Amino acid sequence: MRRRSDTPSLARIAEEAGVSRAAVSMALRHHPRIPIATRERIEAIAKRLGWKPNPLLAEAMSAIRAGQPPADRVTLAWVTTFPExxxxxxxxxxxxxxDGADARAARAGYKLEHFWLGDARGNVSRLSDILYNRGINGLIIAPMAAPGPLELAWKHFAAATVGFSVTSPRLHRVTDNHTASVRVGVTRLRGAGFKRIGFALSGNFDRRVNGLWGAGYLWQMHEVGEFQEELLHRPPELDETLFIRWVRETKPDAILSVDRRIPEWLAGAGMRIPRDVAYVNLDIPADDGTMAGVYQDPESIGAACVDMVAGQLLRHERGLPEKPRTVIIDGRWVDGATAPACDPESDAAKEADTLLCNLGKFPELLPSAFD
Incomplete structure (x- = not known):
């Protein structure tokens, strides 16, 4: 007995939209021959009728067009390697x-499932076997606790990783725009009148991002002729006592960092933010205005990872890429209570906008767009 599907047929969507079945098919695949307005109208009708993308069908049709047997692949693995x-x-x-990867996968018709290296007793070969035997060949490698290699049986998998913690092999990766974020922070603070802008950063944390945080600070401070070595505080790990000593000795009027403990440390030392020293965080947890800085948009980074892996699956690409690609997702500047805002019409604000331009949420592309 044939099982009934709740997903509307192309014919039903075409009838509702007053177009051909072929037009519906192309619209739902984001084909460039269909005008954007028409495509969006057809997508809205399809969504109202209950249509959802089917990665099984998309991959099967892609395989048929490529002359290859279709494969049954619906689960993507979120691979973690933390001690716990x-x-x-x-x-x-x-x-x-x-969360961004999970939501993106669900919208695209995939399921994201967590696989921990510890469940394989820390054995990467065993984890590779588990994934392969489960029929999973799309992997998103989460940031690792410490930078290092990860030697899975890559020939079986399409993969992308978040950031730079996987030092080898070289995979496709998605990351935020670290260098631009620091440059924007410096530019915004200068636009608000600050001159002695310090940067407090764990050296070990900076190495997680290939030194891009520190590079952005050095670049921008040299660019404006204000760099002073004493204003860069970069011990292996940030320590409250050493940090407060550095602040009192160097007397920065503003501080950039990615460590959210710093406002507490400053307050504990009797310093008022932003009256005594302004503070900008380059990885604020929320864009609610309680803290000035850059919201890195981690949800969009996760979504982009899913898109990279889905594209490889639909193109039947497995194994290590010959030319790994890096997708950079801009964050967005958020004015907040810890630093005065510069005039939005000032040259500094306009310059900052050219460095870090996030125009909104990541576009909701369909996996079939990669076909």
């Missing part, structure tokens, strides 16, 4: 990247 199974969830950025 859920340790990565304690870092808000990592957790929100996962």
């Amino acid at each position: 199974r859920e340790g990565w969830r304690n870092i808000h950025f990592f957790s929100r990247v996962h």
Whole structure:
């Protein structure tokens, strides 16, 4: 007996939209021959009727057109390597990247499932076997607790990773725009009248991002002729006592960092923010205005990872890429209570806008667009 599907047929959508079945098919695949306005109207009708993208069908049709047998692949793996199974969830950025990937996968008709290296007793070969035997060949490698290699059986998988913590092999990756974020922070603070702009950063944390945080600070401060070595505080790990000593000795009028403990440390030392020293965080947890800085948009980073893996699956690409691609997702500047805002019409604000331009949420592309 044939099982009834709740998904509307192309014919039903075509009848409702007053177009041909071929036009519906192309619209739902984002074919360039269909005008954007028409495509959006057809998509809205399809969504109202209950249509959802089907990665099984998309991959099967792609395989047929390529002369290859279709494969049954619907689950993508979120692969983590922290010492504890859920340790990565304690870092808000990592957790929100996962949330973005999970939501994107669901919208595209995939399922995102967590696989922890510890469940394979720390054995990467065993984890590769688990994934392969489950029929999973699309992997998103989450940020690792410490930078290092990850030697899975890559020939079986299409993969993308978040950031730079996987040092080898070279995979497709999605990351935020670290260098531009720092440059925007410096530019915004200068536009608000600050001159002695310090940067407090864990050296080990900077190495997680290939030194791009520190590079952005050095670049912009040299660019404006204001760099002073004493204003860069970059010990292996940030320590409250050493940090407060640095502040008192160098007397910055504003501080950039990615460490959210710093406002507490400053307050504990009797310093008022922003009256005594302004503070900008380059990885604010929310764009609610309580803290000035850059919201890195981790949800969009996760979504982009899903799109990269889905594209490889639909093109039947497996194994290590010959030319790994890096997708950079801009964050967005958020004015907040910890630093005065510069005039939005000032040259500084306009310059900052050219460095970091996030025009909104990541576009909701369909996996079939990669076909």
